[in-house]
Amino acid sequence: MDTWTREWALPASPQSVRRARDFVAGRLREVGLHSVMDDARLVVSELTSNAVRHARTPFTLVVASDEEGLLLSVRDGADPWRAPVRGDVLAERGRGLLLVEVLSAAWGVAVQAGSGKTVWARLPTGADGEDAGIGGSRGITGGTGRPRRTAAAFRPAPDAAGATPG
DSSP: OOOEEEEEEEOSSHHHHHHHHHHHHHHHHHHTOGGGHHHHHHHHHHHHHHIIIIIOSOEEEEEEEETTEEEEEEEESOOOOOOOOOOOTTOSSSOHHHHHHHHOSEEEEEEETTTEEEEEEEEOOOTTSSOOSOOHHHHHHSOOOOOOOOGGGOOOOOOTTSOOOO
16 A cells, blocks of 8 residues: 655635545545545544634645554644543534544644644555455444544654654
């Protein structure tokens, strides 16, 4: 599997959510990762919606692929990170990060003191570019038995001075 990274800076506007979703789908189509596309589109919708709704700052979407799978991350300028609160089951909002958790092998937050945070999710893919039998509607409706990875699976890149954020 090829290793690649694409990123895109977007404004904090509702239209950015659709644009981010289309950006990810287009890249996955280019590299033949069709089987993970629906999960990736949903995860990136949730991450970018949260950036628009809660951070209210421009944000950067990063989509990357490596030997561990697909990494989706959204870096915004808002501090501090607030842990998600599980809402009422009938509430209109409040389940986005729960969906991210269900669809992802791992997800987490890296806080960059004074300069925002990065919320990320990793989706597994197989060695041949196809998914590893995880995700899609199966991830929502039934237990997949997939292992959960810890936040250590994501290491933020060092800044220009060589310091690792968080």
